[in-house]
Amino acid sequence: MRWSFPVGKVFGIPIRVHYTFLLLLAFIWYAESSIYGPQTGLNSVILWLLIFLCVLLHELGHSRVAQSYGLNIVSIVLLPIGGVSQITDIPKDPIKEVNITIAGPIVNFVIAGLLFAVGKLLDPSLAFSQISLQSGNILVDLFWANVMLGVFNIIPAYPMDGGRILRGILAMKRDYVEATRLAADVGKLFAIGFIVFGLFYNWWLILIGIFVFSGATSEMATTVITTSLEKLIVSDLMVTDFKTISPEEPMTAVVEKSLHTFQHDFPVVSDGKFVGVLTRSAVIESLHNRLHETKVGEIAKTSFPTISPDETAAEALTAMRTAHVTVAPVEKDGKLLGIITTEKLLEASDVFNEKGK
């Protein structure tokens, strides 16, 4: 994810923190210390760091169950509005998805239970009755933070955890796309509710409402695309008639070639081998920076997935999106058969959905 920096690895999963998260901490420190003094400011920052440690544990709950199903976790990113586990190829198996999803809130309820037990052991008179993050006791504050995290996440506002669980339950009885559409509609209703409620009571909810609404919209679109692409095979969609460029050519040659073709992205081929990708945006950027004489090899992206002709279009799209490329080689037994572009894949899913209507 852009605008984030790495902080370490847990269970082989890279943990990243979004830069805006630092802004949140600075804001909390400033707001609290200017009213209550520097000590309170520092205490609040520590409390929020601990709360986000619990958010991380929540995400690790999702990720560990996903790993137990053999899934790959790209990273966990901590944002001011919570955490995101980037899991590739979430199976369209409702039971697995429900298990992966429910593990997160369960972690928060377990932490809350442990904090309650430890608090009562240390001081039997410790009161947990008041919902507060400013009780003056860190155990009580963290207890309530975890109860709220757990409860808030199981609200069925897709794509929040509760909404995913709802989608999973719906998908056990009906078509996956239909289940997603229903869950996304419920999610959007909740999102509007969050925004309206947030306007009067808590601006934080407005942010979450916007996040849920756009998340429900984009995940619905992605589900429609991937579901249709699962029924298509790469060999039917790959392009076999395409122009290539050599890494030794100057950028001016690429500009010349791009004037004579509708092709957006160029495979960089050396001795019959696919060695890189030159996208239209990279070509435009090089022109902008006046790199006319620069060799193609210096600008081309050299990390890309190799797609097999037998893969489904959905698998190809996931691999290409994960690698952030718009074009990739289709190879079998080391032989270059053609290229596949994300443009072609998305076009195919459109055509497929038009036919389905």
Ligand SMILES: [Zn+2]
């Ligand atoms: Zn979660």
